[in-house]
Amino acid sequence: MKIIVCIKQVPGTNEVKMDPVTNTIIRENIESIINPFDTYAIEEAVRIKENMGAEVIGLSMGIPAAEEILREAISLGIDKGFLLSDRKFAGADTLATSYTLSLGVKKIKDFDLIICGKQASDGDTAQVGPSLAKTLGIAYVTDISKIIEINENNIRCMKITDDGYEEILLTLPALITVVKEINMPRLPSIKRMKIAQDSQVEILTFNDVEADENRLGLKGSPTQVRKTFIPIHNINNEMIEGSEKAEKLASILLGKIRRS
């Protein structure tokens, strides 16, 4: 069995600070990390490998420095990393990202399962997984919280929904996106860290894949960011004090629920 895990490099914090004088964003010295949801995707793939034998390949699209997070993924148990990196890929929205990732998948070939995180912490779109599946023409299910059974032909799993859970049977090859509930990611072992140090991440540039240039990067992105701004939360904060706090709060709560 061959499993591909999609791994995105994201900023380590989402804090956006506002410069009070210039009214602009300050983002300084932010380290990059593996997108938190993708750590569950990695762990799940490695568990399948341990249970039934599989080759697990990490795939990322990003700047050359994203090689580091693929190496980190190797220290967490994946076998090999591929990084799609080229200036021609830059400026991609979710549609162009999915297309570019699909080129990497085609290069890797003969896969049975693709695992993505539910969403990336910088964009929170949760669109790349389903879009990638559609671009490849395979079935997908989002928000998987448990894999019940997997064999050469099918995967049976639990999906978390707004109303509860659903048990789903999917024909392979397929793509799933996973939520945090699915597992508890392990820490890298010393042995794996050594292996990671010595392994090579394969870089795929524009010339290494068979791409339609019109579908890449900014050019292949139907959506454009027109502007960005920091949301202003003008909060009227009232502290409830004194000996009758609970009584005061009770009246406030009653006021709120009677009104709505």
Add this chain to the structure above:
Amino acid sequence: MASINIMKDKCVGCKKCVNACPFNAIEIIDKKAEIKPNCTLCGSCVSSCKFNAINFVKDEVEKKDISHYKGIWIFAEQRYGKLKGVALELVGQGKKLGEELNVNVTAIVLGDNITHLGEELIAYGADEVLLMDAPWLKDFNDHIYGEIMIELIEEYKPEIVLIGATSNGRSLAPHISSTLQTGLTADCTILEIDREQRLLLQTRPAFGGNLMATIVCPDNRPQMATVRPKVFKSLKPNYDREGKIIVLPVRSQIKSFVQKIRHIDNEQGANITDADIIVSVGKGIGNANNIKLAQELSSILGGAIGATRAVVDSGWLPYSQQVGQTGKTVAPNLYIAIGISGAIQHVAGLADIETIVAINSDPEAPIFKVAHYGIVGDCKEILPLLIQELKSKM
């Protein structure tokens, strides 16, 4: 190839662009701005430059003729013949947008035994309803619903398609948009119209709600967005409103490689994405047993129970109740945070909440920065008093 370039002769090294860049991709070297390789070409820096020193080179894109796309579509999600709240919110908002563009708003409903939903959607603002009613459409299925939506969009050519950002909606929308090769903006909280260019301005939170981005889809149609539940208020229903209900011929059955075997529904009131009131607990509640206090408060108020990750990781409440960046985003009218520190990853899950109440023993807890009402104190003492007080007054 597209690129962002600094014109060194115009750049004065003022750093405005450095601050405007959400990706930390501009650096000042020798008093001139330099674009680093991690630039994503988002273009945020261009307008920040007062000296016109930033040149955004875009590739010529072949423009398609999109003028024949007209009208606003709402995918009206339903379950067991009952519409999701967000479907009604969207027909209301769609009507407002439609008035600006001078077009109709059309709701699409797929399901089994759903023809009665037509009147309801019209009462809430739809001008037209397209229904497809068949036993094999009973359960939501991304693939089957997606393929039908694609066929309908190709036939009718709406300029805007809005879908509720529910778990089903967020899974369905990218299926449609990537097949149609058009843009999709996730989880929008503000929708406006640029009348001059006839564009939908789609504003959404990014970076866990710390930054808002307004996104447009100028050259492809339809313009697609998923919209967060509860940010728009639905209109007051008017059952005298007139509208057209079209029952579509049922197409031949679509086969799917995704098969639903069974579902397990949460207990009533456990759905935090739909709840109007949420009582949410953090580690400060002390132990699993004390959660009963929060549950009692929640049932008195008619709300649902939420939790921080710390509580879920301790096994005190299931993951389905987790609020935050790696849990769910919630938008109740009232959110009561009990013993919650207010970590940025938790607050990221709180969207446009009218009233946040926080109870925490630490006056410095960050949760007080986002709360409308705060009480400094021990929740184990305050909760029983509060419960007693509410019971006596209700």
